[in-house]
Amino acid sequence: MERDSLIISLEDISFSYSGDKLVLDHLSFQLRRGDRIGLVGPNGSGKTTVFHIIMGLLRPSSGRIELFGKPAREEEEFRGARKRIGLLFQDADDQLFCPTVLEDVAFGPLNLGKSPEEARDIASRTLAGLDLSGFENRITYKLSGGEKRLVSLATVLAMDPEVLLLDEPTNGLDEQTEGKITDILTGLDLSCIFISHNLDFLMRATDSIYAMANGKISLDEALAAHPHIHTHEFGRLPHKHER
Ligand SMILES: Nc1ncnc2c1ncn2[C@@H]1O[C@H](COP(=O)(O)OP(=O)(O)O)[C@@H](O)[C@H]1O
Numbered sequence: 001m002e003r004d005s006l007i008i009s010l011e012d013i014s015f016s017y018s019g020d021k022l023v024l025d026h027l028s029f030q031l032r033r034g035d036r037i038g039l040v041g042p043n044g045s046g047k048t049t050v051f052h053i054i055m056g057l058l059r060p061s062s063g064r065i066e067l068f069g070k071p072a073r074e075e076e077e078f079r080g081a082r083k084r085i086g087l088l089f090q091d092a093d094d095q096l097f098c099p100t101v102l103e104d105v106a107f108g109p110l111n112l113g114k115s116p117e118e119a120r121d122i123a124s125r126t127l128a129g130l131d132l133s134g135f136e137n138r139i140t141y142k143l144s145g146g147e148k149r150l151v152s153l154a155t156v157l158a159m160d161p162e163v164l165l166l167d168e169p170t171n172g173l174d175e176q177t178e179g180k181i182t183d184i185l186t187g188l189d190l191s192c193i194f195i196s197h198n199l200d201f202l203m204r205a206t207d208s209i210y211a212m213a214n215g216k217i218s219l220d221e222a223l224a225a226h227p228h229i230h231t232h233e234f235g236r237l238p239h240k241h242e243r
């Protein structure tokens with residue numbers, strides 16, 4: 001598929017969970033190949049819902065979805081697209097369900113038809129790339145929040161997706177790990193949408209930032225390449241910036 005071709009197109013999408021209040025209200029949005037988009041917005045504004053609509057985990061009450069240039073309406077149509085889109089869930093416990101880390105990371109490649117040996121290889125390599133060598137036999141549910149976040153990211157990357165939808169990827173990570181993940185994500189030549197409240201991260205990892213409000217997504221002009229004052233721990237004390 002060519003650069004700039006439409007990968008995700010949402011047109012006039014409306015959705016509500018309970019029937020009364022519209023979470024998505026005639027929302028339109030497009031992702032083109034090569035786009036790196038940040039998505040910000042208050043808690044409860046519907047960001048996670050948009051990801052679940054794109055993946056076909058929720059169905060809109062009206063509007064049209066096209067994925068990779070084809071209409072997506074039925075489960076069958078979403079299933080094909082899901083293999084090409086990597087979704088990092090906001091809550092790692094929704095992502096990880098196997099007893100051990102290796103099984104969790106190998107699950108995706110196995111599902112895509114790799115042999116057990118290939119899947120183990122891919123899983124080990126992906127873990128190593130995230131500095132998680134040695135985690136293979138760790139018990140998933142005993143990991144810390146930040147470790148679960150990283151293993152979740154490994155399960156997504158192991159599937160070698162064409163598009164990344166990451167829902168708050170830096171949540172729960174310490175500053176050093178966040179820096180490392182930012183480097184990794186910035187180095188990937190993928191189309192992506194990152195939901196985050198972390199503007200430092202979004203400024204580095206994305207090219208444009210969209211804001212979600214009133215059930216719609218719009219380009220946030222105020223956040224387009226604009227110098228900012230950042231804050232971090234011990235920020236008031238003299239310190240050096242390493243990056
Ligand atoms: N499964 C659900 N059932 C009912 N309401 C939900 C459900 N998931 C989310 N909501 C509501 O939908 C709105 C949007 O949620 P969400 O997409 O998670 O927002 P965000 O990711 O921007 O914080 C919120 O008001 C939330 O309470």
Ligand SMILES: [Mg+2]
Nearest residue numbers: 047048049090
């Ligand atoms: Mg959310």
